[in-house]
Amino acid sequence: MSNIILSVKDLTKKIKSKTIVDHVSFEVKKGEIFGLLGPNGAGKTTIIRMIVGLINKTAGEVSINGYNLDSKYTQAMNQIGAIVENPEFYNYMSGYKNLLHYKRMSEKDLPNDRIYEVAKLLKIDHALKQKVKTYSLGMRQRLGVAQAILHSPSVLILDEPTNGLDPQGIREFRENLRELTKHGVSILISSHLLSEMELMCDRYAIIEQGKLIHIESMNETTNLEEDLLREVTFTTDDSEQAQKVIKEAKNIPVNVLSPTQISVSITYNEIADMNKLLVENDRKVFEIVFVKKTLEDRFLELTNQSTEVNPL
Structure with a gap:
């Protein structure tokens, strides 16, 4: 059937x-x-x-x-x-x-x-x-x-x-x-x-x-598929040092958001590996958050509508 x-x-x-x-x-x-x-x-x-x-x-x-x-x-x-x-x-x-x-x-x-x-x-x-x-x-x-x-x-x-x-x-x-x-x-x-x-x-x-x-x-x-890239924010003790560790090991772009926060684009399965990498290189990780896109974000993106306008 x-x-x-x-x-x-x-x-x-x-x-x-x-x-x-x-x-x-x-x-x-x-x-x-x-x-x-x-x-x-x-x-x-x-x-x-x-x-x-x-x-x-x-x-x-x-x-x-x-x-x-x-x-x-x-x-x-x-x-x-x-x-x-x-x-x-x-x-x-x-x-x-x-x-x-x-x-x-x-x-x-x-x-x-x-x-x-x-x-x-x-x-x-x-x-x-x-x-x-x-x-x-x-x-x-x-x-x-x-x-x-x-x-x-x-x-x-x-x-x-x-x-x-x-x-x-x-x-x-x-x-x-x-x-x-x-x-x-x-x-x-x-x-x-x-x-x-x-x-x-x-x-x-x-x-x-x-x-x-x-x-x-x-x-x-909402970027919940395990093989899709998502933006993940790591809160650490030192953003500059965390950026250096990741670039040397992974050679991927790292955005420094603040003295304690960085963001990278990785898959769901890579999050644990990234955390392990930072900890093994003496960086303290206090928080890991991935940025979740909403349906409203996607709707406005696809329909090219301003967020000032009621989409429906």
């Missing part, structure tokens, strides 16, 4: 002479969280709406778990769970009855205990008997996800799902999504919260003016 759950190839949307989405291609792997980033109006929501069949595409192909959206529409749609707008429920009914209503609408024959299964997974099982009008916004969002995964889809698609949530609600929502991936669910998510996407996503794509300009793993962005 393929590891690719969602495949988007040359997805294009034109309205008269205007191109809204221009030949966008990407793949989402099983059990990963894949983020769509981009400025307002970049085309993220249009891409999501085409994937879930809410609007027609001009060109391109979408396949979900091997089912082509054009030739096997019903089978493909059965593989998708989605929240594109804010989830809507019958407020006068309990959470359980709302989920029961959606279960009856499903083309799959779902057992009743599936409701309790997804509710427990999303930590709302304690509130199933309460009317939805008593739910907080965070609980509504989780109930929305419960409804979206009730039929055991292969991929969950979310467009700005944390809008309006407080920090605690966002954190809980992130933990819920991570728990879903442990059960094999793939997630495609669009959000304007870069710091949150950094904590949430395994990989991401940047969309600008309808075009996909970059795809990267979050580990690459």
Whole structure:
């Protein structure tokens, strides 16, 4: 079985002479969280709406778990769970009855205990008997996800799902999504919260003016890949002497930041060796810090936007 759950190839949307989405291609792997980033109006929501069949595409192909959206529409749609707008429920009914209503609408024959299964997974099982009008916004969002995964889809698609949530609600929502991936669910998510996407996503794509300009793993962005060079700062007893030791042994550039601090570009696996080198040459090392690039840094770098402008 393929590891690719969602495949988007040359997805294009034109309205008269205007191109809204221009030949966008990407793949989402099983059990990963894949983020769509981009400025307002970049085309993220249009891409999501085409994937879930809410609007027609001009060109391109979408396949979900091997089912082509054009030739096997019903089978493909059965593989998708989605929240594109804010989830809507019958407020006068309990959470359980709302989920029961959606279960009856499903083309799959779902057992009743599936409701309790997804509710427990999303930590709302304690509130199933309460009317939805008593739910907080965070609980509504989780109930929305419960409804979206009730039929055991292969991929969950979310467009700005944390809008309006407080920090605690966002954190809980992130933990819920991570728990879903442990059960094999793939997630495609669009959000304007870069710091949150950094904590949430395994990989991401940047969309600008309808075009996909970059795809990267979050580990690459934050320099967590072991074989990637990263800037590492060493706090020692004497920067000049530490610089001399490294240059003589390694012949690599060393930046002197202060009388006690130097920085070098090395890989993760070389950090311990560098520390050993300094100590063996009678240099005291008090602190080692590697400079971590943020998703916001990478986003602004790739989109050439000023930090004075809200990137999303």
